[in-house]
Amino acid sequence: MTVKTTERRLFDYAWNYRKNISIGLLCLIIAVSLELTGPFIAKRVIDEHIVGIEDQWYQVSEDREGAVSFNGAVYMREDRLTDHEELNDVMTIIQVDRSYYFVEGNVPLKGSRTVEGNQIIIEAPDRTYERSAEKLSLQRLYGFFKPEIPSIYALLAVYIGLLLIASVFQFTHTYILQKSSNRIIKKMRDDLFNHIQRLPDRFFVNQPAGKIVARVTNDTESIKELYERVLATFVTSVFYMAGIFAALFLLDAKLALMCLVLLPILYGWTKLYKHFGGKYNKVVRSTVSDMNGNINEAIQGMSIIQAFGQEKQTSDEFEELNKRHFTYQRKLVRLSALTSYNLVNTLRNLTLVGLIWYFGSSSLGAEGIVTVGVLYAFVDYLNRLFQPVTDLVNQLPQLEVARVAATRVFDLLDEEEEELDLDSIPRFEGNIKFEEVRFAYDGKNDVLKDISFQVNKGETAAFVGHTGSGKSSIMNLLFRFYDPQRGSVYIDGCDTRKWSQQQVRSHMGIVLQDPFLYKGTILSNVTMNDARISREMAINALKAVGADRFIEKLGHGYDTPLNERGESLSMGERQLISFARALAFDPAILILDEATANIDTETEQMIQNALEVLKQDRTTLVIAHRLSTIQQADQIFVLNHGTIVERGTHEPLIALQGQYYKMYQMQQRGAKANAM
Structure with missing residues (x-):
């Protein structure tokens, strides 16, 4: 299997929306092209x-558009004449310092110029010209400019129109890319959350909830910035720089080649920042996850923290994480502050020095190797060139943040998930068999050792034993949260490994010692928003367990809203709702994992009464804490250090006076002591 790089996987997500992104990039190209026409239009305005x-x-015979009347004659500029036109006397307009002179005859426009009285001296490369000259007053000079004004206005109007059109394409490009980036992140978050639900239970044992939440929310939000801002900035800057370099080559190929040295410098800086910024950002993102986990744990256990006076220790633990985050964030800030701003300014200054060196002081006069318009356009393009360079450098920190965040997200997506098969299978009859099962969570230290037992359909089997004896591990194997290293688990004679985890659990229900309720209503916690469970079925399940006694006293009855974990209800009330949830799905196999351990005797009796009605045609497995609740069980299995040391029913086990008897006697003495 080929391992894809983070960049390739980010590209694959974007490829799903390639049509919209392509349209956005096309709009960007058009907008950049239109914006870059400005210096060319300015060059034409200046030079022409x-x-x-x-x-x-040249003196012409008739007055026409573009012609200028001067000293009783009509003159036309050489570049405005037609090839077949008959020409008469020729005059030349030359600028010396800030003044313009009307010179008789055809004199060269290149060379140094001086004025002595009414004479102008032009030192051209081939010879020296001396001609009589008439200085043009501002009013008479305006006469030569006047024919150019309509063309100047027309070009400016064209430029404004192009800018308005470019703004429309720029808006379209921005809107489409942002819309596409939101869709990409939506799909990524959906994929991530769906993947989390398919991860095996063992993954969550060693992963704090806050860390997983940080990857689904914080990290994907950073990736969103990549698609929405960083990618848009990089693409815009690349197109903009490509357009500017193309324009520079059209203006002056040699100087444009000199400016290309910016590209390897920028590339080298990007690689350097990626090396250091990537290391720093990796620590920052990991620390943020640790902080989320720390905060989540502290909030959930705040009552314990306050009860035992551990506020300072908890604050110190958080401060240690916060200090690590601050330290590496400061390194990132220093890395950006010391280089990004200085880098761009240094490059800009060096380029301007190169520009001055290239043209030379003697090249900037009227006899220079380039026109004023070309020089203006070149300087304009160079100034524009450093804006995308600045944007690129300024986005490098966010690029590295997004890249590290993406790596963390894809690492989670690469976690091996359970086989997904939602095809329905026939309802279980409820026959359960464990055959020489050995199991270790770490693959080395067995928590179950050669466990073998059988429970027939409709029976109630209880599992008792001290903490760590393996009771919950048996249920984990039955639910296929884990598979045994040796031996097999059978349901109705079929090895559970032949079914997917979802199929095995489809006909099972479970009630845990610590009931978990979601934010919503009482009914939604029973139905789990499953369309197969109607409102009537949920209410009947709640009534069957006796929960209607307290629900009908609530303000909104069965539609009473519950906050997170149902903290507004007592432990017993939450347990009843959890029990009703399991019953509403009508499982063939019902598991009670110490479900009555934390509730009062009255509520426990309500559950026992409901169970007597609901046990018919249903196999029930009970992990018992109170031995008084399992005296009527069809089978009782006593576990000790992962092995079944005793089995039978209540009376024979009492008569055996073994471990079960000792546990029972201990609880009886405890009950009497509490009653006194």
């Missing part, structure tokens, strides 16, 4: 319509 008047002007 502002400094463009510095050119040869």
Whole structure:
């Protein structure tokens, strides 16, 4: 099996929504392309319509659009003339410092220029020109600019229109990518939560709930930032930089090649940050999970913490985690602060130095190797280039946070899950058999040793013994929370390993010593929102266990809302609801895991009375704490250190005067002492 990288798996999730993402990226490309037309339009405005008047002007015979009247004659710029047009006298407009001069004849536009009185001297590479010149006043100069104004306005209007269109595509791109990212995270969270429900029970034994919650909520939220902001920023920046480099090559290929040195520097910095940032973020994310687990445990056990005065110790444990989080978070901040801002500014300054060096002081005059418009466009593009560079560098911390979070999420998704098979199987008759079963949670130290017994359908079997004797382990094997290392568990003569865990549990019900109620109503806790359990069936189950006696006294009756874990009810009331839940599903095999250990005698008697009615055609297995509750059991198994040391019914076991007898006598003495 090929192990996919975190990046590849993130890509696979995004691939599910490739159509929308592709549309979003197409909108991005269009928006970037439209935005990058600005410097080119500015170049044209400058070169052709502002400094463009510095050119040869030919006298024409008639006034027309673009022509300028000067000294009683009509002149047309050389680049506005047609090839077949008859030309007369030629004049040249030249700029010297901040002034413009009208020069007789055709003189070169390149070379150094000086003015002496009414004479202009031009030192061109081939020769020196000296001509009479007329300085243009501001009013007369405006006459040469005036024909360019409509074109300037038209180009500016085009640019504004392109920006408005680009904003529409930019909004569409942002909306689509954010919508897609939310869908990706929704699917990821659904996959993660569904996967958690298929994990074997042994996974949760060593995993604090807070850590698992952190992966489903905090880590996926960080991944959402990756798709919603980081990915969008990286894609936008890459397209933007690609467009800028393309424009730079169109303007000046040699200088554009020099600017390409930014790419390996940026790549090297990304790899460097990934190395250190990844290590720091791994510790930060792990510590956040530990903090969630610590907080969850402290809140659930706050009454015990306060009762035993352990507030300071609990605070110290949390402070240790908080300090570790602060330390590594500070390292991340230092890593970003010392490099990201300085990196971009250093690169920007070096690039500007290179630009000045490349053009040289002598190249910036009128005789320079590039036009003013090209120079403006180049500087504009260089300034624009560093904005996506800044965005990329600033997103590196969030990128590493998301990458580490994704690794944690995928590690959880890679946990081996139970075989999922929801196909229905016939209802059990209820015959149970354990045959030479050996089992160890760690695979080494056996908690069950060669356990063999049989319980026939309709019988009630009780399992008693001291803590750690293996009672609950037998139930864990029966429910297929675990499978034995040796031996087999049979239901109706079929090895339970031939069915999926879901199929084995489909005809079983269980009531635990510590009843668990969900936030909702009393009825929803009985039905578990299963469509197969009607309201009437749930109410009948509650009445069968006698829970209607206290429920009908509540304000909303069976629809009374319960808070988390049903803390508003007494232990006995919660147990009755838990018992009714098991009965509502009409299991063929009913397991009571010390279900009456924490309730009062009156409530226990109510359950015993209900059981007498409901035992018919149902196999019942009881893990007993109070031996007085199992005297009528069809079989009693006494366990000690993972083995069955005695078996039989109540009276013969008492007569045997073995371990069961000693346990019974001890409880009887305790009951008498409490009664005095």
